[in-house]
Amino acid sequence: MSAVMTTQTPPRSLLGAKGWAGVMAAVATVVVLVPILNLLVPEGSLFHLSDYAVSLIGKIMCYAICALAMDLIWGYTGILSLGHGLFFALGGYGMGMYLMRQIGRDGNYKSDLPDFMVFLDWKELPWAWTFSDSFVFQMALVVLVPGLLALVFGYFAFRSRIKGVYFSIITQAMTFAAMLLFFRNETGFGGNNGFTDFKRILDIPLAQPSTRMTLFVLTGLTLIGCYLLARWIVGSKYGRVLQAIRDAETRVMFTGYDPLAYKLSIWTFSAVMCGVAGALYVPQVGIINPGEMSAAASIEIAIWTAVGGRATLIGPILGAFFVNGAKSWFTQVFPEFWLYFLGALFIAVTLFLPRGIVGLFDKFSSAAKKETRA
C-alpha cells in the first residue's frame, strides 16, 4: 500500500535547503567547533569553553533526545507518558552495569565484584549481571530492556484501549513500582546509591579529556540523527496516521485502521530512544540512581516538550535547552527560587503558550510579516 502512495505523491524531501544548512551547522558545531573551543583554545581565553559547560551541554543533549521521544508519543500521537523517566533510567542502568564492571579491582574493596556487592557481603554476581563485562551485550540491553518493557506494557494497555489520563496514570504507577524495586538493595542494582565512581569505558579512562569529548560528539550526533529520524517518521504516511490517531482515534478506527499497531510501534520506538539517551547520559554525568525514576523526572520530560512546543520537532530540543539551562542558572544563583520558576513555567505554558516557544516565535514572525506588508 505504501508503494502505491509514494507513486501518487512524489516523496517530499526530508528538509528544505535552509533545514539542511541548519543540520550541517549543528553537526559542524558538535564535531568541530566545541572540541576546538574546549581542547585547543587555551584556558583563560575569551573563546575557551570550560569542561563544565561541555558536560552541561552534553547532559542537556541527552535530555533533548528524551524530549524528542516524548514529542513523538505525546505531541504527535497524543499519548502523555509519565514513564519515560523509567526508560531513560533503564538505559542508564544498562550502561552503568558495564561501567561498574570496568572499574575492575580499582574499587575501595579491591574486589572483582562492584563495591556495593562487597558491602552487602555477596560472593558472586547476581544472574542479571552474567554478561555485564561485555560492552556489546550491555548495549543490546540498553535497547532491549526499555523496548521490551514498553512493548509488553503498551500491548496490554493499548489492547484494552486505555487512553488519555488513564494511560498517564498507569505509566506513572509502573514507574513508581520500578523506583521502589530499584531502591531495594536485594534487587541487585546498588539500592538507593545506584552506581557511581566509574573509572573507564572500553578500558579507556573516563577522566581523560579526549574520552569526554568523544562522548560529547557521540551524543550530539545521536541527537541530530534522532531529529532526522523523527522528521522522517513524522513526514511519512505512518506519521500522518499517528497524527490522525491523536486528533480523532475513533474515526481512524472507523476508516479501517487498527490504531494498536501504530500506537504500540511509536511507543516502543520512543522508549528505546529514551533508553539510548540514558546510556549516553550515565558516562558523562558519572552517576545513575533510582531518583531518575521518580514521578517528577518523568513529568519534567513532558514540560521540556511543552515549553518548546508540542508537535514541532525543533521545539522539544529548544525546550530541553531552555528549561535545563534555566535550572542550572537558578540552582547556582537563586536555588530556592528554582521550584517557583519551574512551577510557574508549568502553569504559564499550559495556560498561555499551548504551542510553546516555537508557537511564540511563529506568532512574532507572522506579526512582523504583517507589519512589513502594511
Next chain:
Amino acid sequence: MALLASVAHALTPDQAAAIAIGDTDARIAALNRSAADADPELIPFVRALLDGEVKTADGKVYVVQGDKTAPDTAEDVINNNRMRGALEAALGALKLVSPDVQVRTEALDELRKQSLEEAQLPLIEKAYAAETDAALKARLELMRATILITATDPAKRLAAAQSLAGSSEPAVKSLIQERLAPGAETDNAVRGALMTAQAAVEGRLAWGERLGVVFTGVSLGSILLLVALGLAITYGLMGVINMAHGELMMIGAYATYLVQDLFRQVLPGLFDWYIVLAIPASFAVAALVGAVLERTVIRWLYGRPLETLLATWGISLVLMQGVRTLFGAQNVAVENPSWLSGGVQVMSNLILPYNRLAIIAFAFLVLGGVTLMINRTRLGLFVRGVTQNRRMAACVGINTARIDTYAFSLGAGIAGLAGCALSQVGNVGPDLGQSYIVDAFMVVVTGGVGQLAGTVYAALGLGLLNKFLEGFAGAVLAKIMVLVCIVVFIQKRPQGLFAMKGRSAEA
C-alpha cells in the same frame, strides 16, 4: 527496743538483718526465704528497702521513716541492680497473697513483665494454693508452669508443659521454642507435650496476628479512603486531574500544626481538644486554596485533562516550595492529644492504637458527610447535574462556573481533612503529599470514575491486600505487587470496579 518497733513485728530482727546486710547472693536467698512464708508484713520493709529508707549499724537494722531516726553512725543499705530486681520481684510476689483481688490482679500484671526465677516458685505455689478467683488461678498456674518447665523432675515438667498449652502469650511461645531446641529437653514424653502446647499456643497467637493484619489493613484502607475521597470528587465527578491534591493535604496538615501551636501558646489547658478546631480549620484553609486555584488556573483547562495534569503539577511544586519557605524544609512536630495516644489491648499480641481507631471512624464520618452532600443537598444535585450534562444544566439556570468552584473546593477541603488525619499518624513535612498521590490515584482508578462506592471498595480492598501481602513479602515488595495487580486489573477492566454506564464510543 526501737528496732522492733520500727520493723514489722512478724519479721524477726535476724531475718531483717539477713536481708539488709551481707553480700548480694546471701541477701537474695534470705529475702526469698522470708518471702516464701508469704507474710504480708514483709511488704513495708521491702518497700522501705527499695526507697532507700533503711540504714544499718552494728548488725542492727533501722527503718528511717517520718520521725524515726537511726544512730549517726548508721550507713545506708546499698542495693545493686540485681538486688533491686529481687526486691521488686519479691514485692510483686508478696502482693499475690494480698486479700484484695484488685491488688492481686495488679501484682500478676507486674509479675508478667519480669522473668521468673526458680527461687520465686514457693511463693507462687503458695499463692496458687490460696487463690480463689478462677481467672487469677489459671494465670498463676501458667506462671508456675513457666518455672516448672525447667524442673529436674520429668513428671513436673510434663505437667508444666501440659498447662502451658493454655497460654496465649508470645513470651510462652518463645519459651517453648527454647525448650524444644536440640539438647534442651531430653524426655520424650515432655517433648511430645511441649509440641502439643506449641501448636495450641501458636494457633491462638495466629488469630491475634490475623486480626492484626485485618486491622492494619482497614486502618491503611481508611487513610487511603480519606486521601482518595477528595480526588474522587475532583477527578471522578469533574474530570480534573489534580496532581496538587497531595499538596492540599499537606496544607491541611500544616493548618493542624498551626492550630496546635496556637492552643499550646494561648490555651494550654485545652490542648487536648485542639483537634476540634483543627478539623474545620484544615478543611477551610485547603478549600480556600482550592477555590483560588480553580478560579485562577483550572477553570481555563476544563476538557483538556492532560494540560490540567501538567498545570496542577506546577501548582504542587509552587505550594511545596512555598511551605518550605514559610516553615522550613524540616518536618514539624504535631503532637497527639493525650486521649488519642495509647491503645486498647484486645489480645496478648494485638493492640489497637486509639489514633488509628479514630481515623477509621473519621474516614467513615467524612464519607457519610460527602455521600449526604452529593445525594441529598441542593449543591449535590447541581454537582450531579453539571457532571451529567453541563449544557443542559446551564440551560435550566444553574451557574455551572460557580458549581465548578464549589465542587473543586469541596474536593480540596476533603484533602485538607485527610491531611489533618495524617498529621496524627505520620510526619508533617513539605513532602507529605508526594508519598500519597500515586496511591490516591490508584484507588480512584481502581474504583472507577464517577462513583463514590467504587472508591470505598477500592480503598479498603487495596489497604487489606497491601497489608496481607506485607506478611509474606515485606513492605516494599508488597507495594510493588499491589501496583502490578492494579495495572493488570486495569487491563481487564479499564473502567474500574464500577463503571459509569454510557453509550459513547469514546471511553
